[in-house]
Amino acid sequence: MKRPKPKVAFFDFASCEGCQLQVANTGETLLDVLDVIDVVEFREIMSEKWDRELDIAIIEGSITDHHAEERLKQIRERSRILIAFGSCAAIGGVNGMKNNFDPDEIGKYVYGSDYHFFPTEKTRAVHQVVKVDYSVTGCPVYIPEFVEVLKAVLQGIPYYVPDYAVCVECKLNENVCMYEKRVGCLGPVTRAGCNSWCINNRNMCYGCRGIVSNPNEKGAKDVLSRYNIPLDLVLKKIDMYNKCREIKNE
Amino acid sequence: MSRDININVDYLTRVEGHGNIVVNVKEGRLETCRLDIVEAPRFFEGLLRGRSIFEAQHITSRICGICACAHSLASIQASEDALSITPSEQTVKLRKLLLHFETLDSHLLHIYLLASPDLLGVKSFIPLIDTHNQVVRRALRLKKTCNDMCSILAGRHVHPITATIGGFTKLPGKKDLDAILNMLEGMRPDIEATVEFVSTMRFPEFERDTEYVALVSDDNEYPLLTGDLGSTDGVRKGKREYRDVTNEFVVPHSSAKHTRLSRESYAVGSLARLNLSYDKLHPEAKEIASALGLKPKCINPYMNTAAQLVESVHCLEDAISTVEDLKNMGIDYDEEIVVGLNEQSRIPVKAGSGVGAVEAPRGTLYHNYEIDERGIIQHANCIIPTNQNLNNIERDMEKLVPEILDKSDEEITLYLEMLVRAYDPCISCSTHIVNVKFVNR
Numbered sequence: 307m308k309r310p311k312p313k314v315a316f317f318d319f320a321s322c323e324g325c326q327l328q329v330a331n332t333g334e335t336l337l338d339v340l341d342v343i344d345v346v347e348f349r350e351i352m353s354e355k356w357d358r359e360l361d362i363a364i365i366e367g368s369i370t371d372h373h374a375e376e377r378l379k380q381i382r383e384r385s386r387i388l389i390a391f392g393s394c395a396a397i398g399g400v401n402g403m404k405n406n407f408d409p410d411e412i413g414k415y416v417y418g419s420d421y422h423f424f425p426t427e428k429t430r431a432v433h434q435v436v437k438v439d440y441s442v443t444g445c446p447v448y449i450p451e452f453v454e455v456l457k458a459v460l461q462g463i464p465y466y467v468p469d470y471a472v473c474v475e476c477k478l479n480e481n482v483c484m485y486e487k488r489v490g491c492l493g494p495v496t497r498a499g500c501n502s503w504c505i506n507n508r509n510m511c512y513g514c515r516g517i518v519s520n521p522n523e524k525g526a527k528d529v530l531s532r533y534n535i536p537l538d539l540v541l542k543k544i545d546m547y548n549k550c551r552e553i554k555n556e
Numbered sequence: 557m558s559r560d561i562n563i564n565v566d567y568l569t570r571v572e573g574h575g576n577i578v579v580n581v582k583e584g585r586l587e588t589c590r591l592d593i594v595e596a597p598r599f600f601e602g603l604l605r606g607r608s609i610f611e612a613q614h615i616t617s618r619i620c621g622i623c624a625c626a627h628s629l630a631s632i633q634a635s636e637d638a639l640s641i642t643p644s645e646q647t648v649k650l651r652k653l654l655l656h657f658e659t660l661d662s663h664l665l666h667i668y669l670l671a672s673p674d675l676l677g678v679k680s681f682i683p684l685i686d687t688h689n690q691v692v693r694r695a696l697r698l699k700k701t702c703n704d705m706c707s708i709l710a711g712r713h714v715h716p717i718t719a720t721i722g723g724f725t726k727l728p729g730k731k732d733l734d735a736i737l738n739m740l741e742g743m744r745p746d747i748e749a750t751v752e753f754v755s756t757m758r759f760p761e762f763e764r765d766t767e768y769v770a771l772v773s774d775d776n777e778y779p780l781l782t783g784d785l786g787s788t789d790g791v792r793k794g795k796r797e798y799r800d801v802t803n804e805f806v807v808p809h810s811s812a813k814h815t816r817l818s819r820e821s822y823a824v825g826s827l828a829r830l831n832l833s834y835d836k837l838h839p840e841a842k843e844i845a846s847a848l849g850l851k852p853k854c855i856n857p858y859m860n861t862a863a864q865l866v867e868s869v870h871c872l873e874d875a876i877s878t879v880e881d882l883k884n885m886g887i888d889y890d891e892e893i894v895v896g897l898n899e900q901s902r903i904p905v906k907a908g909s910g911v912g913a914v915e916a917p918r919g920t921l922y923h924n925y926e927i928d929e930r931g932i933i934q935h936a937n938c939i940i941p942t943n944q945n946l947n948n949i950e951r952d953m954e955k956l957v958p959e960i961l962d963k964s965d966e967e968i969t970l971y972l973e974m975l976v977r978a979y980d981p982c983i984s985c986s987t988h989i990v991n992v993k994f995v996n997r
Binding site for chain 1 (some may be wrong): 597598599601602603606607612615618619620621624630665669670673679680681682685692696697699700703710711712715718720725726762885892894895897898899900934942965968
């Protein structure tokens with residue numbers, strides 16, 4: 307049975323393009339992936355361009371201006387499946403911290419009197435602008451999860467980002483809890499799926515995968531008070547990746 | 557010859573980020589010659605305000621996925637400068653290693669996947685999978701090895717986890733160092749094959765004398781992580797005087813910030829470093845340089861790709877001896893850092909300002925933070941290599957276009973694209989150089 311390979315394109319918006327790079331970093335495995343999909347546009351590494359219908363559009367980056375919004379809507383129109391790829395696309399990510407400031411004020415700070423050349427709007431995640439079919443969260447994306455999502459897409463079955471805390475994976479990995487080291491880790495409120503990548507490397511969780519839908523707020527507060535860590539510090543830390551959650555969908 | 561040429565390359569491909577080339581020739585006379593940057597601005601310097609200095613590395617790493625380690629290291633250096641922290645010898649060695657891995661990774665990505673398709677006459681590496689399968693496999697294999705070594709040392713390459721203010725949150729075990737050494741030595745045959753591959757490439761012959769800027773030092777080490785700022789025109793300044801080197805200015809009719817030093821423009825990157833510190837390269841790297849006909853002062857910008865290969869050999873050999881040093885010294889695990897957001901005030905904090913200057917793969921990268929007595933960032937400034945090269949690229953284009961007017965529009969476009977790509981521009985980094993003006997559409 308030979309079916310035509312699905313046409314896939316990568317598009318980048320406001321981002322560091324590190325999630326696309328994660329794909330290139332898979333080494334020769336990349337050739338296996340290219341065996342089952344037909345990459346028709348990937349500006350970072352290809353000169354080929356594609357402006358027709360797509361089976362799968364993979365979107366990296368957040369939406370931060372009107373031009374990006376229009377471009378994203380056009381991509382959505384010609385794509386059967388749209389994947390929000392990486393934290394910037396899936397939840398707004400670090401670009402969301404911009405929303406702590408008035409757009410004119412932050413524009414003036416960075417660009418001086420010429421700031422009006424760079425009209426900017428509040429940062430939004432992709433799902434806050436168009437319909438998203440699949441999300442791969444994480445900063446950067448965790449490649450094993452991306453492969454799972456890609457497999458689900460190709461089989462036409464849904465993929466659900468885990469809705470339990472990073473702590474679940476962290477415990478299985480037998481890490482010493484960051485709270486035992488008196489560090490305010492975001493593992494207890496952050497969605498798993500990264501195999502507790504950062505804590506395995508003895509750093510804390512920064513919440514890059516988004517907040518679980520039903521966080522145990524009381525439990526988290528108890529832990530904070532037990533270790534004498536101010537709640538404000540943790541709330542501010544949550545904003546590093548999750549500021550865009552404050553924007554309500556239209 | 558009077559001729560009209562109108563070139564508009566929208567969304568230049570095989571570079572990091574979004575840029576457009578705009579060239580207009582009217583009756584044989586060059587009227588416009590520009591590299592526009594249309595990347596969506598991300599306001600990193602603005603959004604750092606109010607964040608803790610202990611978050612700066614994590615946040616600024618996200619400026620660029622390709623040089624995430626260089627951003628992390630520049631950020632950490634600036635933060636430690638502000639907090640008056642001197643890193644240990646072991647930490648410095650491990651940081652050098654991390655930077656070597658990233659430089660190797662980035663240079664190899666550029667040589668194989670971004671630059672070589674032009675020289676082989678194809679649009680991307682995809683057609684090369686059929687025609688040059690072994691070359692593509694070698695490129696991906698090399699890239700993966702760099703990535704795997706970063707994973708061992710820093711948790712991952714894209715946005716390293718363990719590198720932080722004060723040192724590393726997790727130090728490599730003895731087995732880890734052995735594994736890294738194995739991988740490095742295993743890269744040697746592939747790097748040799750890369751040298752052969754690059755020696756078959758013909759780089760366009762084009763020269764324009766310019767000023768080259770990079771870190772310089774008085775010791776015998778090829779300076780990548782520390783040093784003063786120096787130029788081929790004889791400038792030498794301490795890193796805290798970086799603003800006197802970059803001299804950022806706004807171009808009339810464009811808000812793209814450019815830089816200049818002793819003359820109209822300057823260049824940073826592999827070729828600049830090689831021109832300034834050629835004698836300090838590893839002997840094997842020097843051998844490759846002379847085989848490729850590269851010696852200081854080389855003023856052909858297309859040769860930057862060749863300079864990247866020379867540096868790859870240097871980084872590989874220097875990384876091998878650094879790992880051997882670390883093995884001989886033995887890792888001191890008491891140096892492992894627990895910081896987080898400095899919740900427990902393990903690191904003393906004071907008000908101050910600090911500068912980090914690091915040779916990222918694409919050139920000198922500056923981070924500068926000003927913090928208050930609680931360690932909260934009041935001001936931040938990051939100057940990115942590509943930002944510094946933009947002005948120089950445009951001056952190159954101005955000289956190049958009249959020299960190749962006898963060629964077809966397609967050929968001129970290709971020469972220009974190749975010129976821009978030779979600088980390996982990283983536009984996602986340079987988000988404060990946005991030019992939204994389109995002329996002669």
